[in-house]
Amino acid sequence: MLLFMAMVPVAAQKLIAEKTVIDVGKTGFQQPVSAVFEFKNKSVRRLKIESVQPDCNCTVVEYPKTTIGMGESFQVKMTYDAKMLGHFDKQAAIISNGTKNPIYIRMKGVVSTEYQDYSGTYPIEMGTLRIDKNELEFDNVNKGETPMEQIHLYNNGSTVMRPNLMHLPSYLTATVVPEVVNPGRAATMTVTLNSSMISDFGLTQSSVYLAANPGDKATKENLIGVSVVLLPSFTKMTAQQKQYAPKMKLSKETVDVVFNGKSKVKEMVTITNVGRTALNISSLQMFTDGLSISLGKSTLQPGEATKLKVTASRDELMKVRTKPRILMITNDPDNSKVVITINAKY
Numbered sequence: 001m002l003l004f005m006a007m008v009p010v011a012a013q014k015l016i017a018e019k020t021v022i023d024v025g026k027t028g029f030q031q032p033v034s035a036v037f038e039f040k041n042k043s044v045r046r047l048k049i050e051s052v053q054p055d056c057n058c059t060v061v062e063y064p065k066t067t068i069g070m071g072e073s074f075q076v077k078m079t080y081d082a083k084m085l086g087h088f089d090k091q092a093a094i095i096s097n098g099t100k101n102p103i104y105i106r107m108k109g110v111v112s113t114e115y116q117d118y119s120g121t122y123p124i125e126m127g128t129l130r131i132d133k134n135e136l137e138f139d140n141v142n143k144g145e146t147p148m149e150q151i152h153l154y155n156n157g158s159t160v161m162r163p164n165l166m167h168l169p170s171y172l173t174a175t176v177v178p179e180v181v182n183p184g185r186a187a188t189m190t191v192t193l194n195s196s197m198i199s200d201f202g203l204t205q206s207s208v209y210l211a212a213n214p215g216d217k218a219t220k221e222n223l224i225g226v227s228v229v230l231l232p233s234f235t236k237m238t239a240q241q242k243q244y245a246p247k248m249k250l251s252k253e254t255v256d257v258v259f260n261g262k263s264k265v266k267e268m269v270t271i272t273n274v275g276r277t278a279l280n281i282s283s284l285q286m287f288t289d290g291l292s293i294s295l296g297k298s299t300l301q302p303g304e305a306t307k308l309k310v311t312a313s314r315d316e317l318m319k320v321r322t323k324p325r326i327l328m329i330t331n332d333p334d335n336s337k338v339v340i341t342i343n344a345k346y
Helices: 001-011 238-241
Strands: 016-017 023-029 033-041 050-052 059-062 073-080 084-094 103-114 125-128 127-131 135-142 146-155 164-166 173-179 186-193 201-213 221-233 246-248 254-258 264-273 279-286 291-295 304-315 325-330 337-343
Touching: 016 103, 016 264, 023 146, 033 103, 033 238, 050 059, 050 073, 059 084, 073 084, 073 103, 125 221, 135 186, 201 279, 246 337, 254 264, 254 304, 279 291, 304 337
Parallel strands: 023 103, 135 221, 254 337
Antiparallel strands: 016 033, 033 073, 050 084, 059 073, 084 103, 125 127, 127 146, 146 186, 164 201, 173 186, 201 221, 246 264, 264 304, 279 325, 291 304, 325 337
16 A cells, blocks of 8 residues: 555656647748647646757757646747758657656758748748637627628648638638648638627627648637627617617726736726616626626616726736727617726736
């Protein structure tokens, strides 16, 4: 029993990699290129990376110098200096207390004199596929409309790609032109929203995944965020009806959250109905994590006010990719969609 207990911590140590080989595609002469490897500590104890040893001085590695807790994820970054033309294949050995033998990571690609830098046009890298954006926002959509958004793609690899979107919800369709993208060529993906298939007003969010080829896995690296704001329509309301409509007034539309070393900060927004009939706040939602909200009342009679309490979490907000905002849907014909922006200062 004692021998078994002594062996458990060592045997249970696990250092798991999402992938150990990354093809970074093309780069230019003397234009350094990097590969980021994702790892997770799946052991029952804290993990320590003792060293990461590249196979040549042409490669620089970056890795956590502190211990990594149970279940925590971390990254190891390899950067090749690209001072030699042609194909390259570089390796590094990760030595840690999480595995008996070193784990080897490998980055490969091509250094070319004909390379053109597309980082401004296609700033987001998904392996050898480069794109111009990884968020699709269908804003101010009325029921029945079919708006479109586009993603521009560039094949920075050395093989043919057939890009496609995976895990599409029923209200989205996507097409790519051309369907086959040769190395060094671009394509356009058009995503169409069928708003009739969304039942609730307000914010609807989902995630889709952009694959370079059919059969690719869905990972956080190729995630595309999708948000839809569906609004009620007041087009049939007469001018006289608008005179007696509710009218929302906010004490502020932008909330400055200053943490000053605190992990959580609370702010208040006053909402007043300055109209002539009852104001209904039918939907109250957040575009990102890191916020919690509570509303005193969702129905305000003429002249009545209530408080919107906003609690911001520093650690969660620092992880979000998009601007933190709060969305309200109301029956005020001039303010059916109200967005409160959160400015976080760390």
